[in-house]
Amino acid sequence: MTAGAASVKTDPEPVRDPHTDHLLTPDNCAVVLIDYQEGQYATVGSASREEIDLGAVTLAKLARAYEIPTVLSTVAVGMGVNRTTVPEIADELPGVAEIDRTGVNSWEDADFRAAVEATGRKKMVMAGLWTEVCLAFPALDMLREGYEIYPVVDAVGGVSPVTHRTAIERMTQAGAQPITSLALGCELMRNWARPDADLYRVIINDYFARKRAIGEKTDTLFR
Template identity: 80%
Template sequence: MSTKKLAPEPVRDPSADHLLTPENSAIVFIDFQPGQYATVGSASAEEINLGAITLAKLAHAYRVPTILSTVAVDMGVNESTIGAITDELPGVEEIDRTGVNSWEDADFHAAVEATGRKKIIMAGLWTEVCLAFPTLDMLKEGYEIYPVIDAVGGVSPVTHETAIQRMVQAGAQPITSLALGCEFMRNWARDDADLYRVIINDYFRRKRAIGQDSGNLFR
């Protein structure tokens, strides 16, 4: 009779791991503002928030360095980040800018460098501009960029999908919010696995609430 497996496998060095860990990555949110949501045509706001809110919850639960950027708030043109995301990121202050490419903003640039991380998990609205432009620049400067595809959206399906192709061809590594959570968590027998259990259960409850199949909840 085989022995039941109840103990986790050995933990790899989280700082040197080639996969994403809370210790070797940082998370970036760009322009999750009402005006941006209003012009997205590749997915609904509810669909985007399934991933975006999950990403924010992961950032907070796993204490990952997090950067939140907005555009043209100080200019009085746009509103700040939606509350559904900032509510999940207590203490994270917005970095406002005037340009469409956040990497060209000195404060944003400095904030990313200050994390000391080269693996950058990034989401932004729109996919083809606010996410793609800094992704392309940062890849050129030696960063590894992981666009969270289920947490972003473009003006249309074509612009969204074309931007993903462009980023991938340049070296970006696309990921989704639940996959990222599994990559952080790694093993259901670890003491901190409940961090992800709470988040994945919340994801499926919200998924059901917007009329999508909820899947199986992880107890």
């Protein structure tokens, strides 16, 4: 090898223990999606529905591809007030049953708590509409209960930009660790030379295809 030439690397680095890793792995986290319903989308003002779905659908795809335990919740469907989870999200999570509630704070619902506890995980990757209520309230409660909370900030939205930002700040100050959907994918995948890296390649290619479509529609590649 000539002086200064870089060695060619094609083998992945050793895999850290996926259960004790301080970073997120498919084996140490669970995904929680709360209130992705038509009525919630209709009142979000911090981002467009397309922008939210870019992250939220990516999150759902990651949960399915990496077989991560997933909790899906709705509010007021049984009361006849709201409709079920929008198909963009639900179709990515076949076999995941919805947990309907009457309250705005999902952690106060016994069935929701039981579903979270049944995952056996303490790292919770969470997203919900609105950021300041349906995501923030259970996140704050779960932090108090000893869970590690990772809000997926590009998959959520609030009534306004200020309510969304304030909710992220509130959760962060309480100990939550904000993350984005693509960053989560990289954290789960970790190494391009691993045999399962194609799981993420498919998802990231879909993400950028949808992002380009949004950019063409709005004449800008947003934030």
